[in-house]
Amino acid sequence: MTEPVNPPALAPNPISVANALSDAFSYITKNFPAFFRLSWKYLAFVVVVAALLFGAIAYFAREKNEIAAYVVVGAGLLAGFLVSVTYYIVIVRNWLLQEEILSVLPVFGLFLLRVVSLTVFIVLAVALIFFPPLFAGIGIIGLLTGDGEPSGVLIVVAIIALIALAIFSVVAAIYLAGRMITWMIAAAVGDRQTLREAWRATSGAGLRILGGMLGMTILFMIIDASIEASLSPVLGVNVESFEKIATGASLPALFCLLLVKVLVFFPQTAASMVYCASIYRQASGR
Numbered sequence: 001m002t003e004p005v006n007p008p009a010l011a012p013n014p015i016s017v018a019n020a021l022s023d024a025f026s027y028i029t030k031n032f033p034a035f036f037r038l039s040w041k042y043l044a045f046v047v048v049v050a051a052l053l054f055g056a057i058a059y060f061a062r063e064k065n066e067i068a069a070y071v072v073v074g075a076g077l078l079a080g081f082l083v084s085v086t087y088y089i090v091i092v093r094n095w096l097l098q099e100e101i102l103s104v105l106p107v108f109g110l111f112l113l114r115v116v117s118l119t120v121f122i123v124l125a126v127a128l129i130f131f132p133p134l135f136a137g138i139g140i141i142g143l144l145t146g147d148g149e150p151s152g153v154l155i156v157v158a159i160i161a162l163i164a165l166a167i168f169s170v171v172a173a174i175y176l177a178g179r180m181i182t183w184m185i186a187a188a189v190g191d192r193q194t195l196r197e198a199w200r201a202t203s204g205a206g207l208r209i210l211g212g213m214l215g216m217t218i219l220f221m222i223i224d225a226s227i228e229a230s231l232s233p234v235l236g237v238n239v240e241s242f243e244k245i246a247t248g249a250s251l252p253a254l255f256c257l258l259l260v261k262v263l264v265f266f267p268q269t270a271a272s273m274v275y276c277a278s279i280y281r282q283a284s285g286r
Helices: 017-029 032-062 066-097 104-147 150-187 195-201 206-235 239-243 249-285
Strands: none
Touching: 017 206, 017 249, 032 066, 032 249, 066 104, 066 150, 066 249, 104 150, 150 195, 150 206, 150 249, 195 249, 206 249, 239 249
């Protein structure tokens, strides 16, 4: 009688998030001249476009043409998104392929499609995770209270549960995005990696990738909040500043705050993309 042969244990996924984070921040700190040389044209373009948009928004607000102002805002957001996607490709190809003369156009369409697909997937994932329990909770509260008002304790519990559910939904969506991130990066370098291959390549490393993404996100949120909290009082920016755009009085202060945010956006974006590219390199062996 032969003894059953146990299947060999699966080797742990070798992806190192520590290495990915080191790659991300080293790209900015240790290679800043090259990073700046690569980024300054995009930075200048964003600043010029932002100045034109601010001027157009102020003009249409002063003329009380709200539709035109919304169109300008929409056009600005679309332009910003397309420039951001181009910049994503530039950073990824520069870090992975050491390209100085960057060939963005051949891969732009596929990369853009995958960015949009991943974004839509994240939004749908959050909605599917968040809303069914939310509606179920509302129904349960309705059954418990009948026609009466819910008690204060029940309201507090409901608020805590709602916050916990929202956090869980976002974290779960980021986890799923992390498992598919190599699929997006592959498009930037002309690698026809499938979604199934990306999912398999990150198997067993999802929580580590999630931890790195959450760590970077929290760090960047703290930096952005600190900048806004320290500069807004100096520049005199508050809620009323946005209501005074039509008069033009608040435009210089808002524009200065925007410039600082743009300056921070580029290194943050570069670090995030290098993190994702490092995960891709480790997972694919490129």
